[in-house]
Structures are given as structure tokens and as C-alpha cells.
Amino acid sequence: GAVVSQHPSRVICKSGTSVKIECRSLDFQATTMFWYRQFPKQSLMLMATSNEGSKATYEQGVEKDKFLINHASLTLSTLTVTSAHPEDSSFYICSAREPQGVTEAFFGQGTRLTVV
Amino acid sequence: GEDVEQSLFLSVREGDSSVINCTYTDSSSTYLYWYKQEPGAGLQLLTYIFSNMDMKQDQRLTVLLNKKDKHLSLRIADTQTGDSAIYFCAASSTPLVFGKGTRLSVIA
Numbered sequence A: 001g002a003v004v005s006q007h008p009s010r011v012i013c014k015s016g017t018s019v020k021i022e023c024r025s026l027d028f029q030a031t032t033m034f035w036y037r038q039f040p041k042q043s044l045m046l047m048a049t050s051n052e053g054s055k056a057t058y059e060q061g062v063e064k065d066k067f068l069i070n071h072a073s074l075t076l077s078t079l080t081v082t083s084a085h086p087e088d089s090s091f092y093i094c095s096a097r098e099p100q101g102v103t104e105a106f107f108g109q110g111t112r113l114t115v116v
Numbered sequence B: 001g002e003d004v005e006q007s008l009f010l011s012v013r014e015g016d017s018s019v020i021n022c023t024y025t026d027s028s029s030t031y032l033y034w035y036k037q038e039p040g041a042g043l044q045l046l047t048y049i050f051s052n053m054d055m056k057q058d059q060r061l062t063v064l065l066n067k068k069d070k071h072l073s074l075r076i077a078d079t080q081t082g083d084s085a086i087y088f089c090a091a092s093s094t095p096l097v098f099g100k101g102t103r104l105s106v107i108a
Helices: none
Strands: A004-007 A010-013 A019-025 A032-038 A044-051 A067-073 A076-081 A090-097 A111-115 B004-006 B009-013 B018-024 B031-037 B043-050 B055-058 B061-066 B071-076 B085-091 B102-107
Touching (some): A019 A032, A019 A111, A044 A067, B004 B085, B018 B031, B018 B102, B043 B061, B043 B071
Parallel strands (some): A010 A111
Antiparallel strands (some): A032 A090, B004 B018, B018 B071, B061 B071, B085 B102
16 A cells, blocks of 8 residues: 655754654655644644645644745655754654545654654 | 544453544534554554445444434454554544544553
């Protein structure tokens, strides 16, 4: 089946630095990808919808200048956490939908970000 | 907008059946889904059901849909320790609307 690969799986960075997380669809073209944030023991919070070739659509309350999303190709979307702070520490997950797919059937394995 | 609610915890003994319940609010949801999340991992789509169906069975999994009451359930037969995970109910929308997840603990 289709696979979505997310990289890195874990990252530790210093406060004030930026971190880039990649989300790749390995065997299908994903015109739309989604970025979620998950706090411990909580559900997924949608951060933004990433559309290939256009600007991402951010959910209310998500700072677009802090969480930069780029979807430059049909198989790659990136999320860059800029000027990271300890409160940005979280589990970030991407998902992708096949063009004719029923739903977001394919999720990345997630990235655990720890800002120290 | 759509709202999806689930109970937060369920504990069962190995070999018993598990039933995870979910309610949703938007009756126009075309599809309803169950995802599984193991610790430190992403979500895995387990199964989904069309809104015009009442039941769907896939090996040990049985999904029941009561569209009138907007109630969805996932039954896992012969629950194993490997089934321990968080199970998310989701309703079709763009993007999906997830419940908070039910943490299933299987006691050996």
C-alpha cells in the first residue's frame, strides 16, 4: 500500500534555532498534505493544509510565520518550526491523501520535537 | 462544524471482545473511520464505513453504525496484547475531524 515517510522521527534542538520536518509520499502523488500537532494524551490538532504549488491554509491560532510550510512538489511537503521555543516541543504528524482516495489514509510516523 | 466524541479509556482482558464507542454530530458525514495509533507512531487506518451501511466486518474488526443516533462503534474480537493502542474515530470532512481517542489497555 501507499506509504508516507516522515523525517526525522526525533529531533532535539536548542531554543532559537529552526527545525525542518519532511513529509514524503513514496508511491503516489499527493496534491494535498496535512500537518497535525499532538500533545500528550490528546487528539490531533490540525495545524495547516498544504497544497502543492500554492500557499498553505493555516488553522486559526497557528502562526504562519512560525510554522512555515512548503509543498514544492507532488511528493514532498516540509514544515519548518522557526525560532523554536520549549513550548513548541510536541509530536508533529503529517498525512497525505491520494488524488482519488477516500480519506487521509496515509500518515507519516510522526516527529518528536524537543526544544531545550 | 463536526464534533466527534469518544470515551477516553477502555481496559479488557486478553481474549475478550473490546467495544469502542464514538458519537458524531454532522449527519451529512459520508464516511466514518477508525484509526489506530501505537506509542510514538503515526496513525494507521483500520477501517471505514460508508454512511449508508449499518455494519462492516473485516476479520476481527466489526464496525456498527447507527446513523439515526449518530453512533459508531468498533468491536475487536479476541483482543490481543498487540491491540493495545489509542483508537481514533474520525468523520469525513476536509480535513478529517478526529475524536480525542480511546486508550485501549489489554490485560494478559
